[in-house]
Amino acid sequence: xxxxxxxxxxxxxxxxxxxxxxxxxxxxxxxxxxxxxxxxxxxxxxxxxxxxxxxxxxxxxxxxxxxxxxxxxxxxxxxxxxxxxxxxxxxxxxxxxxxxxxxxxxxxxxxxxxxxxxxxxxxxxxxxxxxxxxxxxxxxxxxxxxxxxxxxxxxxxxxxxxxxxxxxxxxxxxxxxxxxxxxxxxxxxxxxxxxxxxxxxxxxxxxxxxxxxxxxxxxxxxxxxxxxxxxxxxxxxxxxxxxxxxxxxxxxxxxxxxxxxxxxxxxxxxxxxxxxxxxxxxxxxxxxxxxxxxxxxxxxxxxxxxxxxxxxxxxxxxxxxxxxxxxxx
Amino acid sequence: xxxxxxxxxxxxxxxxxxxxxxxxxxxxxxxxxxxxxxxxxxxxxxxxxxxxxxxxxxxxxxxxxxxxxxxxxxxxxxxxxxxxxxxxxxxxxxxxxxxxxxxxxxxxxxxxxxxxxxxxxxxxxxxxxxxxxxxxxxxxxxxxxxxxxxxxxxxxxxxxxxxxxxxxxxxxxxxxxxxxxxxxxxxxxxxxxxxxxxxxxxxxxxxxxxxxxxxxxxxxxxxxxxxxxxxxxxxxxxxxxxxxxxxxxxxxxxxxxxxxxxxxxxxxxxxxxxxxxxxxxxxxxxxxxxxxxxxxxxxxxxxxxxxxxxxxxxxxxxxxxxxxxxxxxxxxxxxxxxxxxxxxxxxxxxxxxxxxxxxxxxxxxxxxxxxxxxxxxxxxxxxxxxxxxxxxxxxxxxxxxxxxxxxxxxxxxxxxxxxxxxxxxxxxxxxxxxxxxxxxxxxxxxxxxxxxxxxxxxxxxxxxxxxxxxxxxxxxxxxxxxxxxxxxxxxxxxxxxxxxxxxxxxxxxxxxxxxxxxxxxxxxxxxxxxxxxxxxxxxxxxxxxxxxxxxxxx
Numbered sequence: 001x002x003x004x005x006x007x008x009x010x011x012x013x014x015x016x017x018x019x020x021x022x023x024x025x026x027x028x029x030x031x032x033x034x035x036x037x038x039x040x041x042x043x044x045x046x047x048x049x050x051x052x053x054x055x056x057x058x059x060x061x062x063x064x065x066x067x068x069x070x071x072x073x074x075x076x077x078x079x080x081x082x083x084x085x086x087x088x089x090x091x092x093x094x095x096x097x098x099x100x101x102x103x104x105x106x107x108x109x110x111x112x113x114x115x116x117x118x119x120x121x122x123x124x125x126x127x128x129x130x131x132x133x134x135x136x137x138x139x140x141x142x143x144x145x146x147x148x149x150x151x152x153x154x155x156x157x158x159x160x161x162x163x164x165x166x167x168x169x170x171x172x173x174x175x176x177x178x179x180x181x182x183x184x185x186x187x188x189x190x191x192x193x194x195x196x197x198x199x200x201x202x203x204x205x206x207x208x209x210x211x212x213x214x215x216x217x218x219x220x221x222x223x224x225x226x227x228x229x230x231x232x233x234x235x236x237x238x239x240x241x242x243x244x245x246x247x248x249x250x251x252x253x254x255x256x257x258x259x260x261x262x263x264x265x266x267x268x269x270x271x272x273x274x275x276x277x278x279x280x281x282x283x284x285x286x287x288x289x290x291x292x293x294x295x296x297x298x299x300x301x302x303x304x305x306x307x308x309x310x311x312x313x314x315x316x317x318x319x320x321x322x323x324x325x326x327x328x329x
Numbered sequence: 330x331x332x333x334x335x336x337x338x339x340x341x342x343x344x345x346x347x348x349x350x351x352x353x354x355x356x357x358x359x360x361x362x363x364x365x366x367x368x369x370x371x372x373x374x375x376x377x378x379x380x381x382x383x384x385x386x387x388x389x390x391x392x393x394x395x396x397x398x399x400x401x402x403x404x405x406x407x408x409x410x411x412x413x414x415x416x417x418x419x420x421x422x423x424x425x426x427x428x429x430x431x432x433x434x435x436x437x438x439x440x441x442x443x444x445x446x447x448x449x450x451x452x453x454x455x456x457x458x459x460x461x462x463x464x465x466x467x468x469x470x471x472x473x474x475x476x477x478x479x480x481x482x483x484x485x486x487x488x489x490x491x492x493x494x495x496x497x498x499x500x501x502x503x504x505x506x507x508x509x510x511x512x513x514x515x516x517x518x519x520x521x522x523x524x525x526x527x528x529x530x531x532x533x534x535x536x537x538x539x540x541x542x543x544x545x546x547x548x549x550x551x552x553x554x555x556x557x558x559x560x561x562x563x564x565x566x567x568x569x570x571x572x573x574x575x576x577x578x579x580x581x582x583x584x585x586x587x588x589x590x591x592x593x594x595x596x597x598x599x600x601x602x603x604x605x606x607x608x609x610x611x612x613x614x615x616x617x618x619x620x621x622x623x624x625x626x627x628x629x630x631x632x633x634x635x636x637x638x639x640x641x642x643x644x645x646x647x648x649x650x651x652x653x654x655x656x657x658x659x660x661x662x663x664x665x666x667x668x669x670x671x672x673x674x675x676x677x678x679x680x681x682x683x684x685x686x687x688x689x690x691x692x693x694x695x696x697x698x699x700x701x702x703x704x705x706x707x708x709x710x711x712x713x714x715x716x717x718x719x720x721x722x723x724x725x726x727x728x729x730x731x732x733x734x735x736x737x738x739x740x741x742x743x744x745x746x747x748x749x750x751x752x753x754x755x756x757x758x759x760x761x762x763x764x765x766x767x768x769x770x771x772x773x774x775x776x777x778x779x780x781x782x783x784x785x786x787x788x789x790x791x792x793x794x795x796x797x798x799x800x801x802x803x804x805x806x807x808x809x810x811x812x813x814x815x816x817x818x819x820x821x822x823x824x825x826x827x828x829x830x831x832x833x834x835x836x837x838x839x840x841x842x843x844x845x846x847x848x849x850x851x852x853x854x855x856x857x858x859x860x861x862x863x864x865x866x867x868x869x870x871x872x873x874x875x876x877x878x879x880x881x882x883x
Binding site: 007033057070074082154158180 | 401406407410477478479481483485486489490491574575579580581614615616617619620621622623645646647650653654657658661662664665668669671672673675676678679680681682683684685693696697700701704705707708710711712713714715716717719720721781784785786788789790791792793794795797800867868869870
């Protein structure tokens with residue numbers, strides 16, 4: 001494809017600029033010191049080369065002032081790098097509240113991507129231009145890592161956990177998707193493409209590829225099939241607590257503690273129901289470990305989210321942030 | 330024998346055959362295999378570590394051959410994964426960690442402090458045997474199918490999913506860890522208890538300080554990785570659940586425990602090498618080191634702060650953002666003592682009397698590679714940038730610059746410097762200089778392109794890769810050829826010199842330090858009489874000539 005020598009990766013998200021700015025700043029400081037010190041070494045090595053075999057130079061013990069100078073200046077420079085990096089990291093970490101959600105499940109050796117309306121893809125991810133997208137990710141087996149170099153983002157997907165990551169693409173195109181955490185034999189085959197499309201093209205693509213139900217519908221079907229609905233009744237008359245308007249809220253637990261009902265809490269409650277019991281209820285629910293897949297879990301979560309009006313309005317507290325801000329530079 | 334530094338006090342008569350070289354006193358294989366002499370044990374380590382480095386180098390060659398083309402057409406994916414795993418396990422646990430302390434440290438540390446041996450000579454021999462047993466396990470895992478987890482043994486892949494000889498390989502690393510712990514313990518006891526009269530802490534050669542700091546890390550860190558590896562083995566063998574999330578374990582816990590040791594392990598490799606560099610720079614500029622106490626204490630600072638930065642390996646693993654922030658700032662802080670060392674070495678050259686023998690060329694090479702390796706560490710400490718470069722070739726390049734570029738430059742520089750002392754023979758000087766230049770150029774050609782490939786996004790541990798990265802990989806593989814020549818040359822001419830090299834005088838470089846006051850090669854007992862030290866280290870000029878005004882110039 002491209003024959004010219006590429007020195008800098010493509011940049012296709014609003015978060016990329018902050019990372020590149022940090023990179024270039026550190027590069028500048030590094031080049032300055034590397035060149036400066038190398039020149040000093042070269043100069044000293046030539047200027048003070050041994051002229052006669054018996055030569056004994058005068059010793060110099062050291063200098064406290066110099067030691068302090070070359071401790072404090074590098075320290076301050078390092079701290080500036082720390083601040084610069086941390087500011088961008090926090091901004092690139094917290095998704096805005098209005099981000100659309102995609103669900104990623106890693107598996108040896110493929111990526112499964114689900115859109116909220118039910119469209120599924122493997123190793124290809126289509127996303128709209130200029131819209132914040134939040135990825136909610138997990139894995140069926142070992143640790144993988146979702147890496148999109150053009151967006152300068154990467155996050156491990158960890159078995160038994162949800163990790164999240166977000167981006168807002170700002171350039172139409174096709175970009176590499178890599179697994180960055182070594183995951184076994186076909187690790188280098190666990191790659192794909194991210195397609196950034198104009199909003200209209202994305203909508204057309206999305207409606208063109210709908211087959212069957214949305215994630216919510218699939219989740220609702222699972223919710224009924226697995227019998228969840230028999231106890232978790234909408235009017236709170238069942239043996240278990242109602243799940244209407246629960247997502248994103250604080251839930252009181254036995255023992256007086258509270259937990260925010262987020263994706264991880266729901267997942268845990270399905271797989272290990274006894275670990276956090278809602279105050280006022282008995283430990284009755286059986287585990288659904290082995291009866292529901294990671295993707296099914298994400299569908300059920302999606303359904304439970306849809307039962308919560310507050311979610312549409314304000315989104316979960318876990319993903320609040322410098323909301324709506326375009327991430328600057 | 331120079332008498333400027335020492336004068337005899339201790340008139341305890343020497344054992345019989347006094348003064349006979351350690352190489353000739355005692356003949357036959359058993360006199361080596363059962364020796365308690367620190368110098369002979371150093372040579373046992375030298376031979377075993379060199380053999381392991383050839384094996385590790387063979388796997389590196391396979392990796393570089395495979396990556397010349399993007400298609401993954403030389404090895405199968407499985408074989409490639411095993412090749413990089415064996416390369417990592419062998420090089421980290423059996424070459425880089427032991428090289429400088431177990432060979433040069435073992436040989437020199439007692440002599441440098443004016444002792445006849447390490448404090449615990451039997452333990453010293455034991456640690457070599459443990460090392461060999463560890464190596465045997467690892468080699469057995471290689472011939473019994475190989476292991477494909479990467480040298481990092483990440484769970485749950487290693488504990489549940491991998492179908493390879495994980496346990497034997499891991500046990501190899503586990504066992505060799507004890508060798509490292511015992512060596513560290515031995516060094517600490519020796520430095521505390523066996524310094525010659527007059528040799529105060531701040532008169533110690535900086536090589537001793539470097540090894541002392543290393544020993545602290547060895548005995549504090551290594552047990553943690555040993556436990557971690559044991560837990561993985563228990564999970565694989567008996568189904569215990571520590572790291573498997575399906576049964577209540579936490580895979581990230583492994584990463585915390587693993588890096589709690591394995592990050593400080595990088596300092597295990599580099600601290601003794603830094604100690605070597607301090608010796609080389611002072612000797613070949615005939616000048617005491619600039620800022621002795623700052624160099625000495627910065628080694629200790631690195632050893633201490635090195636224990637507080639492991640979390641920077643987990644920036645993208647789901648660790649909390651605040652955790653990332655704290656580990657980022659600590660990582661930036663640990664960079665400072667390294668910078669202080671570089672500045673002090675550079676200042677040592679100022680107004681020196683500099684000559685360019687091979688050891689000094691290696692020291693110059695160390696400066697170049699360590700500068701690049703250290704400065705690129707700043708990119709990795711910056712969380713925003715690290716999120717992008719994590720697990721890419723940028724990281725591969727960065728740690729090779731430090732762990733191989735820095736550590737092996739120091740080790741080879743030291744081997745050239747002390748070769749006349751160890752063997753009593755001079756190596757051929759021109760060949761030595763050529764090898765230093767080959768290693769420096771070859772190293773940069775191999776690893777610099779990997780920074781660029783990494784920032785462009787090429788992930789590490791990829792058997793096949795997108796075509797646009799090929800150009801960088803071709804450069805890397807070409808560089809590896811040059812580097813291989815650079816590393817092979819010393820093995821050839823060192824071996825040659827044992828038989829045909831010029832006989833070495835006691836002090837061929839005009840260097841200071843107790844090791845240069847005894848014959849080359851040293852007698853079995855090192856010192857006829859225990860020396861008394863009356864001077865600071867690196868007293869190349871008589872005290873009264875000292876230039877004290879420097880403080881006022883700043």
